Amino acid sequence: MCQQGICNEEILKEMIYEKEYECPLCKTKFKQKAVKSSKNKLLDIDFDLNARYEKVNPLYYEVVVCEVCGFAQLNKRSEMPTLAEASLLKEKIAANFLGRKYSTYYTAQEAIDRYKLALLNAIVRNATEGEKAYIALKLAWVYREIGDSEEEKRFLGEALKSFLNAYQREGFPIFELQEEVVAYLIAALSYQLENYKQAIKWIQMVLKNPNTSPKLKDRCFSLKAMVSEKEKELKQLEEQNKL
Numbered sequence: 001m002c003q004q005g006i007c008n009e010e011i012l013k014e015m016i017y018e019k020e021y022e023c024p025l026c027k028t029k030f031k032q033k034a035v036k037s038s039k040n041k042l043l044d045i046d047f048d049l050n051a052r053y054e055k056v057n058p059l060y061y062e063v064v065v066c067e068v069c070g071f072a073q074l075n076k077r078s079e080m081p082t083l084a085e086a087s088l089l090k091e092k093i094a095a096n097f098l099g100r101k102y103s104t105y106y107t108a109q110e111a112i113d114r115y116k117l118a119l120l121n122a123i124v125r126n127a128t129e130g131e132k133a134y135i136a137l138k139l140a141w142v143y144r145e146i147g148d149s150e151e152e153k154r155f156l157g158e159a160l161k162s163f164l165n166a167y168q169r170e171g172f173p174i175f176e177l178q179e180e181v182v183a184y185l186i187a188a189l190s191y192q193l194e195n196y197k198q199a200i201k202w203i204q205m206v207l208k209n210p211n212t213s214p215k216l217k218d219r220c221f222s223l224k225a226m227v228s229e230k231e232k233e234l235k236q237l238e239e240q241n242k243l
């Protein structure tokens with residue numbers, strides 16, 4: 001098991017492969033790293049769907065970054081920037097970018113830097129709220145791994161805000177996330193940000209959705225129990241304060 005992305009180099013060598021990539025902005029050719037998912041055993045899934053693996057945290061390798069010009073996006077995103085987007089990225093990012101040199105295998109801090117670059121690129125090219133939410137959520141999960149709960153909450157908050165906007169205005173799926181899964185994430189993030197009323201409202205929406213799988217329903221019931229527990233604690237605290 002790797003702690004905070006620091007693994008035995010032999011394991012990393014076996015688990016990571018490289019693909020050729022050409023930067024759509026500056027045309028630099030470089031090798032993009034990716035994790036061989038078939039060799040990475042799933043250990044557990046957090047209640048907000050953050051998956052934990054035995055050998056390598058694939059979150060660290062989900063952003064493609066051009067170290068020359070600062071172009072960055074999720075490797076799941078296959079669209080290339082339009083002419084208008086490319087000109088915004090060149091003007092607002094590439095023109096001031098000082099370059100980066102990442103380690104052969106990324107550390108948590110480097111993964112954080114890569115997600116932040118992807119988020120900045122997404123903001124500059126006016127990406128969808130869904131895309132920004134997805135990046136912010138993954139960034140929060142990397143902060144969780146290194147135990148920085150303040151930054152984790154900050155980006156969970158960003159993800160929640162953008163998922164709420166996306167749910168109202170944009171289509172599904174958001175990358176691989178279907179509508180009921182996004183609604184569940186809104187409930188889970190609301191819980192983490194202590195907005196219990198909002199959490200319950202979205203849990204009910206997920207339970208009413210005919211596409212919700214039995215597994216996701218089970219997650220809803222567990223989350224509902226967690227919310228009830230918190231509400232009970234709050235009530236007890238209130239009563240103590242009255243005394």
Ligand SMILES: [Zn+2]
Pocket residue numbers: 023024025026027028066067068069070071
């Ligand atoms: Zn580039």
